[in-house]
Amino acid sequence: MRWSGIFALFLVFAVACSDSDSASAVEEPIDEPTLPFVRSAPVLFTEVNPKNNSFEDEDGDKSDWIELFNPADSAVSLAGYSLTNDLNEPHKWTFGDVKIPAQGFLIVFFSKKNRPDYAIPSDSINMLGGGAWGWSDAQSSPVAGTSFAKPWLSSRYLSKENGANVLSGQMQLGENEELGWSSACIFVGVGTGSSHDGHDLSKTNQLLLTGFVTKNEELELRLTQTDLDDWKGWPTKITGTGDSSTTYLITLPTEGNFPDLKNIYGSRFSAVNSYKNPVQFKFTSFVARNQGHFPHTNFKLPQEGGNIFLLDSTGTLRDSIAYPKVPSGKSYSFAGSGWGFATPNPMEFSLESYAGQAVDSYQLPASGFYSVPFTISFGSDPLSGIHCEAGGKLPTELSPTMLGDLTISTTTVLRCATFHEGMIPSEILTRTYIFEPQPSIAVAFITADPNQLFSPDSGLYEEGPNASSEEPHYGANYWLDKTIPADLTFFEPGSTSPAFEISAGYEIFGNYSRANPKKSFALKFRKKYGSAALEYRIFPEHPDLKRFKDLVFRNNGGNWSQDYLRDRLGSSITRGLGLDYQKARPSVVYYNGEYYGIHNIRERLNENYFTTNYGISETAIDLLKCDQSATAGSPANYVELEEYVKSHDLADSAAFAYVATQMDVDNYTNYIQTEIYIANQDWPANNMKMWRSRAPQTKWKWILYDLDFGFNNGHSQYSDIDMFHFILDSTATGYPNGKEYTVLIRNLLKNENYRNRFVNRFSALLAGKFSADSVIARERLLMQEISSEISHDQERWNHSSSYMESHVETIEEFATSRPAEVLSEMQSVFELGKMQTIAVEPNGCGTILVDGIPLRQTTELKLFADVPVTLSVENGAGCTFSGWTDGETSLSRTILPMDGNIYVANFR
Numbered sequence: 001m002r003w004s005g006i007f008a009l010f011l012v013f014a015v016a017c018s019d020s021d022s023a024s025a026v027e028e029p030i031d032e033p034t035l036p037f038v039r040s041a042p043v044l045f046t047e048v049n050p051k052n053n054s055f056e057d058e059d060g061d062k063s064d065w066i067e068l069f070n071p072a073d074s075a076v077s078l079a080g081y082s083l084t085n086d087l088n089e090p091h092k093w094t095f096g097d098v099k100i101p102a103q104g105f106l107i108v109f110f111s112k113k114n115r116p117d118y119a120i121p122s123d124s125i126n127m128l129g130g131g132a133w134g135w136s137d138a139q140s141s142p143v144a145g146t147s148f149a150k151p152w153l154s155s156r157y158l159s160k161e162n163g164a165n166v167l168s169g170q171m172q173l174g175e176n177e178e179l180g181w182s183s184a185c186i187f188v189g190v191g192t193g194s195s196h197d198g199h200d201l202s203k204t205n206q207l208l209l210t211g212f213v214t215k216n217e218e219l220e221l222r223l224t225q226t227d228l229d230d231w232k233g234w235p236t237k238i239t240g241t242g243d244s245s246t247t248y249l250i251t252l253p254t255e256g257n258f259p260d261l262k263n264i265y266g267s268r269f270s271a272v273n274s275y276k277n278p279v280q281f282k283f284t285s286f287v288a289r290n291q292g293h294f295p296h297t298n299f300k301l302p303q304e305g306g307n308i309f310l311l312d313s314t315g316t317l318r319d320s321i322a323y324p325k326v327p328s329g330k331s332y333s334f335a336g337s338g339w340g341f342a343t344p345n346p347m348e349f350s351l352e353s354y355a356g357q358a359v360d361s362y363q364l365p366a367s368g369f370y371s372v373p374f375t376i377s378f379g380s381d382p383l384s385g386i387h388c389e390a391g392g393k394l395p396t397e398l399s400p401t402m403l404g405d406l407t408i409s410t411t412t413v414l415r416c417a418t419f420h421e422g423m424i425p426s427e428i429l430t431r432t433y434i435f436e437p438q439p440s441i442a443v444a445f446i447t448a449d450p451n452q453l454f455s456p457d458s459g460l461y462e463e464g465p466n467a468s469s470e471e472p473h474y475g476a477n478y479w480l481d482k483t484i485p486a487d488l489t490f491f492e493p494g495s496t497s498p499a500f501e502i503s504a505g506y507e508i509f510g511n512y513s514r515a516n517p518k519k520s521f522a523l524k525f526r527k528k529y530g531s532a533a534l535e536y537r538i539f540p541e542h543p544d545l546k547r548f549k550d551l552v553f554r555n556n557g558g559n560w561s562q563d564y565l566r567d568r569l570g571s572s573i574t575r576g577l578g579l580d581y582q583k584a585r586p587s588v589v590y591y592n593g594e595y596y597g598i599h600n601i602r603e604r605l606n607e608n609y610f611t612t613n614y615g616i617s618e619t620a621i622d623l624l625k626c627d628q629s630a631t632a633g634s635p636a637n638y639v640e641l642e643e644y645v646k647s648h649d650l651a652d653s654a655a656f657a658y659v660a661t662q663m664d665v666d667n668y669t670n671y672i673q674t675e676i677y678i679a680n681q682d683w684p685a686n687n688m689k690m691w692r693s694r695a696p697q698t699k700w701k702w703i704l705y706d707l708d709f710g711f712n713n714g715h716s717q718y719s720d721i722d723m724f725h726f727i728l729d730s731t732a733t734g735y736p737n738g739k740e741y742t743v744l745i746r747n748l749l750k751n752e753n754y755r756n757r758f759v760n761r762f763s764a765l766l767a768g769k770f771s772a773d774s775v776i777a778r779e780r781l782l783m784q785e786i787s788s789e790i791s792h793d794q795e796r797w798n799h800s801s802s803y804m805e806s807h808v809e810t811i812e813e814f815a816t817s818r819p820a821e822v823l824s825e826m827q828s829v830f831e832l833g834k835m836q837t838i839a840v841e842p843n844g845c846g847t848i849l850v851d852g853i854p855l856r857q858t859t860e861l862k863l864f865a866d867v868p869v870t871l872s873v874e875n876g877a878g879c880t881f882s883g884w885t886d887g888e889t890s891l892s893r894t895i896l897p898m899d900g901n902i903y904v905a906n907f908r
Contacts, residue, residue, distance in 0.1 A: 041319035042076045043068045043100055045308065046349065047342075048323040049331035050110075050301040053528035055346050058205060058293040059619075060251035062527060063111035064301045065294075066308060066321075067346060070100040080313035083108065083297060085306055090315050093297040105347045107294040110301045119292035123203040127267055127286040128165040131193015132157035136184040137176060146174025147184040147271070152280050157186055161284065168282035171271035175474055180735060182275075187230065188286075189266040198226040198263035206291035207250040211283035215242030218272040218481050219279055221250070226263040232628060232635060233268060234259035239481075244282065252288070255619070256694055258634020276466035276475030327357055327424050328530055341424050358418040358426040362386060362402075367431045367445060367489045368496050369438040373409035378402040388416040392450045392592035394428060411435050413447060413593045430487045430501070432593050440788045441493050442587040442601070444553065446521075448486035448506055450592055460484060460508055461519060472515040478508045485529055490538075503530030509604075513557045518597060518797055520555045522604055538601065539583040545612055550604035552582070553589060557708040558715060561799050563807040564790070565782045568600055570678045570707035573769055573778055576854075577670045580613070580691070581704040586786045588793075597793035598786055605689060605705055607632035620695040626688035626741055637662075638690065638700060642743050651750045663700040665748070666761075666852055671702035672745050673762050676723040677770050677822060678710030679814075684727065684741040685734065711811045722821075724829040757851045759826060760869045764853035766819040767861035775815040783808065823862055833866035836897035843885075844907025845876035863897035870894045871903055879907040 047067035049055070057063050070076045077099050084092035096116030100106045106118065134157060137145025151157050152170040159166050171184035190199040213219050217240045222233035238248045252261065267286070271279050301308075303325070310319040323332040326341065333342040333350040340353030362378050378386050380403060387399035390412060397419040408414075412433045418426040432445040453461050460477055467476035486506035490499045505524035508514055525534045525548065534548045559566050564586075571581035582602040589596045603609055607618035622633030628642075629635065641662045648655040659665070675683055687706040692698050709715055718726060718736065727742050728749070739746075749755050768774065794801050823835065840848045841858040848855050849872045855861075863869055872892040873881045883889045885904040895903075 043070045044319055045321040047331050047333040049344050050303045050326055051328055057109050058291050063109040065107050065109045068106045070104050073102050075099050075101050082311045084309050087309060090311050098295055107346050109294055109296045111296045112298055112300060113296035114298040115293060115296040118295055121292045122290045124287050124289040127190055127288055128167055129189050129191045131189035134186045137179055137182055143179050145176035145179045147182050148172055149184040149186050166284050170278045170280040172274045172278040173271050175468055185268050185270040187266055187268050193266055195226055195265055198265050201261040201264050201288050204288040204290050205252050205254050206289055208287050209248045209283050210285040212244040213240030213281045214279050215240050217274055217279040219281055220270040220272050222268040223259045223264050224266045224268050225260045226265055230268045256634060258636050273481055354424045355422050357424040358420045360418050360426050364429050364431045367498055369434045373407055376406045385419045387419055388414055390414055392447050408433050411593045439588040443491040444587050444589045445489040446486055446591050448484055452484045472512040478514045483507045500536050502534055505529050509552055513555060516555055516560050518555045522550060522552045524550055539585055542583045548612055549608035552602040552604045553599040554602050559708045559713055564786055566711050566713055567707045569779055569782060570710045571704045573775055574674050578667055579670055579704055588789060595796055597796045598789055605703055616693045620693050623691045626684060645743055645747045650747045656751045667701045669758055669761060673765060678707055679723050680707055680710045681716035681718045681736055682709035685736050685738045711814045722825040724825050756867050759867050760851040761853050763861055763863050764850035766822055767859050768855050772816045776812050779811055832864040835862045836865050836899045837862055838897050839902045841904040843904050845879040846881055846907035847874040848905050865897060868894050868896055873905045882906045882908045
C-alpha cells in the first residue's frame with residue numbers, strides 16, 4: 001500500500017475519532033479525548049511511545065519519543081515549528097534545522113536534551129583494514145593455558161568476499177588452574193594493525209557490525225588506542241543472535257578522553273563465557289560512523305497519558321494527539337485503519353494494532369503469609385477470559401480458564417491475566433501465598449518462570465548439560481551472562497502487606513560462589529522490565545538512599561557455609577570514615593514460594609551506585625578494577641597517576657602534594673587500613689575498585705567490597721604473613737599481592753609526614769572504630785538481626801550449626817586480639833619506638849581528631865613516642881571550642897606522646 005493510501009485512511013479515521021459519541025467497546029479499550037485535527041497539517045503524528053524500553057537514541061538512552069509522518073511528495077521543513085503539551089506554553093520547544101523527506105518519517109525524542117536539529121548519518125570509516133591476528137593463553141610462557149583462538153570458515157582471520165574484507169574466527173576459553181587465568185582474542189586493525197598506526201574516529205559516535213555471532217554467546221570488543229595495552233582498551237559487549245543478517249549497534253562515548261577516538265588503531269574481540277562451546281563469528285561489515293541524531297525536546301512525555309500539540313511559527317495549531325496510558329512494551333500508533341496499541345515500530349507505519357487492553361473482572365488477595373484457607377472468586381462467565389498458571393509460569397490464552405471459586409489452603413504461586421481477541425492482555429497479576437510463619441526479617445518473594453530458573457537443562461540456577469565436573473563448574477548455566485524477567489514482592493519485618501511489588505531483570509551474581517547450592521543474584525530495574533528504577537528506601541540505616549537501578553541478594557560468597565556476616569561486618573564498621581561500601585540488610589528469599597534462606601541485600605557496585613549515593617550521572621564515572629580495567633569510563637587518568645608515582649620520589653613534598661591533588665589520600669589510607677585490620681588476603685590483586693567522577697571532577701577514591709577472607713576465615717594460604725609485609729612486598733607477583741597492585745601505598749609511605757599520619761590514624765582507629773568493644777558490639781548486633789532465622793537456613797542448606805558457631809567465636813577472638821597485633825606489626829615494620837598510652841577527652845559536644853580520625857568520646861589510645869601526632873578539634877552542633885585544659889587555645893596542636901598524658905578539649 002502506498003503511503004498516500006494510508007494517509008487517506010488516516011484522515012478518515014481522524015474525522016471519525018472527533019465524534020466523542022462514537023467511542024464504545026466491550027472492554028473500554030482506549031480513552032481518547034477529543035482534540036482538534038487539522039487537515040492542512042504538513043506532517044502528522046503517527047506514533048507515541050511514552051514508555052520506550054527498546055529504541056535507543058544516539059547516546060544509547062531509551063528516551064520516550066513520538067513519530068511524525070510527511071504524506072506529501074516533497075520534503076517539509078519544520079524549522080520554527082513548536083511542540084508543546086500545554087497550549088498556554090505554545091513555544092515550549094522549537095524545531096531547528098529539521099527536514100522530513102517526501103513520504104518519510106521523523107522521530108522526536110522527549111529526553112530534555114534539547115537538540116533542535118536533525119543530523120543525518122555521516123563520516124563512515126571501515127574498521128576492517130588489515131593486520132588481523134589471534135592470541136590465546138596457550139601461547140603463554142613459561143606456563144601455557146588451554147584456550148584457543150583460530151580462524152573459522154577460512155584459513156585466515158581476514159579474507160575477501162565480493163572484493164570486501166570479511167573478519168571471522170572462533171575462540172574458546174580453557175580451564176587453566178595452573179595458569180590461573182584464561183584469555184582468547186582476535187584482533188583486526190583499522191589500517192595496518194600496527195599500534196603506531198592510529199586513526200582518527202573522533203567524528204564518529206557509533207559502531208555497526210553486521211554478521212554472525214553464536215547465539216546467546218557474548219563477544220567482548222575493545223577499541224585499541226595507541227597509548228594503552230590492547231587489553232585495556234575501551235570495552236563493550238555484544239550477545240550473538242545466531243543470525244548472519246543481524247546488525248549490532250554500539251554507541252561510542254563522545255565525552256571525556258576514553259576511548260581516545262583520535263588514536264584508534266584496531267579492535268580486539270575476546271571470548272567471555274565460552275568455557276564449553278566456542279564462540280564463532282563472521283562480520284561482513286564493520287564500520288564506525290557518526291549516526292547523526294534525531295531532534296530532542298526540552299521536556300518529557302507524561303507516562304499516564306497526555307496531549308501533544310504541533311504549532312507553526314505563527315502559533316497556529318497544525319496537528320495534535322491525545323494519547324492514553326500505554327501498556328509497557330507498546331506504543332500508541334496509527335495502524336492502517338485507526339489508532340490503537342501496537343508493538344513500537346519507529347520510522348515505519350505499524351501494520352496492526354490492538355483496540356485496547358483487557359480489563360480484569362476479579363480480585364486476588366495480596367501476597368503474604370497465611371494460616372487459614374481462603375477462597376478466590378473468578379465468576380461464572382465462560383467468556384471472562386481469565387487464565388491463570390500456578391508455580392510461577394506466565395499465563396497465556398492457552399493457560400487454564402478460571403471459573404467459579406478457587407480455594408487456597410497450601411503454599412501457592414498464582415499468575416493470572418485476562419485475554420480477549422483483538423485486545424492486549426491485561427497486566428499480569430502475580431501473587432505468592434505462603435502457609436508458614438512469617439520470618440522476623442525482611443522477606444523477598446522472587447517469582448519467575450520455573451523452567452527459566454530450575455529446568456535441569458536450561459535453568460539459570462542449574463548446572464545444565466555443559467558444566468565442567470571440576471569446581472567452579474565452568475560452562476554451567478549459572479555462569480551464563482544471562483538475564484531473565486522476574487517479579488519481586490518485598491515485605492518489611494512485621495508487616496503483613498507488601499511494601500512494594502516490582503518487575504525486574506534477574507541474573508546470577510558473583511564469581512566462584514555461583515557454584516554454591518544457594519546462589520547470589522542481582523536484580524536490574526529497567527523500563528524494559530516494567531520500571532526504570534526502584535523508588536524505595538530499602539536500607540533503614542541509610543534513609544537518604546531512595547532510588548536504585550540494581551540490587552544484589554548475596555549468599556555470603558565463599559563463606560556461605562561458615563558465617564553470615566564477615567563481609568558485611570568488615571565494611572559496616574567503617575561507617576563515618578567516608579569510604580564507599582555496599583549498604584546491606586538481611587532478608588529471607590522465597591523462589592516461587594519455596595524457602596531459599598537468608599540472603600544479604602546489597603547495593604551493586606557498578607556505575608549506577610554513584611547515581612544513588614551521589615547524584616552523579618552514570619555516564620560521568622570512571623570505575624576501575626584492580627587490574628586497571630574499566631567497568632565504566634576510562635582508566636587513562638588513573639594510569640597516568642600510577643606512572644607519575646612510579647617515576648617520582650614521593651619523599652619530596654612537591655611530588656607528594658601533586659599526588660594529593662589526584663587522589664583522596666585520607667580515603668585511600670582508611671581503605672588500606674581497613675583491609676589490613678580485617679586481614680583480607682583475597683586482595684589487593686582481587687576485590688579492589690577505585691573511582692572518580694569526571695563531571696563534577698573529583699579525586700580518586702576506593703571502594704570496600706567482598707571482604708569474605710577477613711576476620712580469619714581460614715581460606716588464605718598466606719595467613720602466617722603479617723599484613724604489612726604482605727602489602728609492602730615489592731617482589732610479589734600475581735595473585736594475591738603482586739607489586740603492581742601496591743604501587744601507591746609502597747610509594748606514599750616513603751614520605752615521612754605521610755608515614756607518621758598513617759601510623760597515628762591507624763592507632764586512632766584501633767582505639768575507636770576498630771576496637772574490640774566496637775567490632776564485637778557490631779558483630780553481635782548483626783547476628784541478633786538474623787538469630788531467629790539461622791536454624792531454618794541451616795536446616796535448608798544442611799549447614800552445621802556447631803561449625804558456624806565456631807566461626808562466630810573465631811570472629812570475636814580475632815576482634816579481641818587484632819588491635820594489639822596490628823600495633824606490634826606496625827611498630828616492627830616501621831621500626832617505631834616505644835608505645836605510649838595517652839587519653840583524649842572531648843568535654844562537651846565537640847570532637848577531637850587524631851591526625852584526622854574523629855574520636856567523639858573519652859578514648860585511651862596507644863601511640864608511639866617518636867611519632868609526632870596532631871590533635872585538632874571540631875565543634876559540634878550548638879557548641880564552640882573554648883580551649884584545652886592545659887591552657888592551649890589553638891584548634892590544632894602537635895605533640896609527642898607521653899605515657900599517662902590526658903588531653904581534654906573543652907566545648908561550651
